[in-house]
Amino acid sequence: MSDTTTDTTPATGEDQDLGAAGAQLSTAPREEPPNLPALGVVGWARWFWRQLTSMRVALLLLLLLSLGAIPGSLIPQTGIDETKVADFRDQHDILAPIYDKLGLFNVYSSVWFSAIYILLFVSLIGCIVPRTWQFVGQLRGRPPGAPRRLTRLPAHTTWRTEAEPEQVRAAALDLLKKRRFRAHVVGDAVAAEKGYLREVGNLLFHIALIVMLIAFAWGQLFKSEGNKLIVEGDGFSNTLTQYDDFKSGNLFTNDDLVPFSFDVKEFTGTYERSGPNKGTPRTYESEVTYTEGADGARKSALIEVNKPLEIGDAKVYLVSHGYAPVVTVRDGKGKIVYQDAVPLLPLDANVTSSGVVKVLDGYRNPDGKKEQLGFNAFFVPTFGGSASGTMLSQFPALDYPVLALSAYHGDLKADSGIPQSVYQMDKSKMKEFKDAKGELFKKLLMPGETMTLPNGAGSVTFEKDIKEWAGFQVVQEPGGGWALAGAIVAIAGLAASLFIQRRRVWVRAVEGPDGVTVVEMAGLGRSESAKVPEELGELAELIYDRAPGAPDPRPDDDTTSGPTDTDTDTDTDTDPEAVPAEGAEQQ
Secondary structure (H helix, E strand, C coil): CCCCEECCCCCCHHHHCCHHHHCCCCCCCCCCCCCCCCCCHHHHHHHHHHHHCCHHHHHHHHHHHHHHHHHHHHCCCCCCCHHHHHHHHHHCCCHHHHHHHHCHHHHHHCHHHHHHHHHHHHHHHHHHHHHHHHHHHHHHCCCCCCCCCHHHCCEEEEEEECCCHHHHHHHHHHHHHHCCCEEEEECCEEEEEECHHHHHHHHHHHHHHHHHHHHHHHHHHHCEEEEEEEECCCEEECCHHHCCEEEECCCCCHHHCCCEEEEEEEEEEEECCCCCCCCCEEEEEEEEEEEECCCCCCEEEEEECCECEEECCEEEEEEEEEEEEEEEEECCCCCEEEEEECCCEECCCCCCEEEEEEECCCCECCCCCECEEEEEEEEECECCCHHHCCCCCCCCCCCECEEEEEEEEECCCCCCCCCCCCCCCCCCCEEECECCCCCECEEEECCCCEEECHHHCCEEEEEEEEEEEEEEEEEECCCHHHHHHHHHHHHHHHHHHHHCCCEEEEEEEEECCCCCEEEEEEEEECCCCCHHHHHHHHHHHHHHHHCCECCCCCCCCCCCCCCCCCCCCHHHCCCCCCCCHHHHHCC
């Protein structure tokens, strides 16, 4: 018996023709020069379709899609932050008009990005459909018969045995089926094939890409995202007017909002007291009660960071936190004209916060005229003391809360019809309250203390009750589950296409001139790999056990008996013009 041999010397001309045995081991399109039509719209359309559905163009479109997404990450987008876009336009008089014409302020809805996206989608479908149909045909068929000369293949072995040819073929057929090969007898040989999961993985990978593209498009068209700041004790109903800010996809409608409401019972935040992580949150959670629909039962839930409340297709995330000091404002006669918790926005990690208190209605000055009051508010949960000289918080917890107020009176222009931020004050028609030195009237207050306004204009009390607020983000993004499933399938399919090899094995057993059975075995892989000769050697050893070698009739013959899976020396090959696997595949 000869050793298992791997021969990589290429053949030329007609000797490379292996017939059906050398047919492609995948459904990848053949690399053939395009047959360009001379004339005709139909011919050119066919040529364009072939180019679009080629894998080369699909990869190029995927690269263009990735490059096209870069401006969407670097340049402010109108769908995400219109304020930043407006600031960019103010700061860049030359670039802004160019970006507008190129659609760079709204990349993902631009014509050019949509064109790349749609072309990639069509290209993938055009690649997958014919390959899937071809692969189904391969599954319904049988492995091709053995070539005339098995020694022409890259990995082959042969030996003589006294077993009958039918016995050798039966033993080979039984062994190959136990090794999960698809095998059958064709003429004087057994033909077997294995590794179909490689092409299954390849197809699944591309199908998963299509699923991800559909899920992404669906999510962008029908998504919604809104933010809401809620003080302890207050609630929220999922309607458009309840949001502080809201943005959605082009096909999203108000009817798509999931009907629910919830109340914030309490927010709890604890922090590291010492060490290098001092001030880092240890606990960040909000206890809420919620109802689904108009008549749903009230339920309790705990929303934590990265642990949202899921209600139908909506997810409620806890995204921010701050303090809302309770402030009471009285007029000169002691009448309460304002009393509420005032949410203030954090400025740093220690929750140094700022905001405004606006008294719009019900106040009259000492002369009895209607006026509006405004107070700039600066709050620190842990004051460093007057010796520090600054109003910067030293710790995020309420260890030493102090509220700084500066007072104004006049017209806040709330009735001008121009939207105003609740955290800013328009001072264009406001006058400062003056202290005895003629400077802006301001004061530091501790909980329970009162600031008396000059000239009997009233007073402001910083109540001992300091509430906390939590910022929530309500997200509806359909297609997220499909996108995740597509990503998982794509990874699994890519792994299968990379690590599984499609290969064929043939075992021929025929009676020789001297009446002794000659056994020939050969293997062919989709590409050059050491696994094919190794596997062929293992199979040859097992078949050799059932059909052992016969005595050599010629004493001077150097042919060895007994299979081996390690000897790949091409010097013992009886055919110096063996065809590489890749070359055989292309025949």
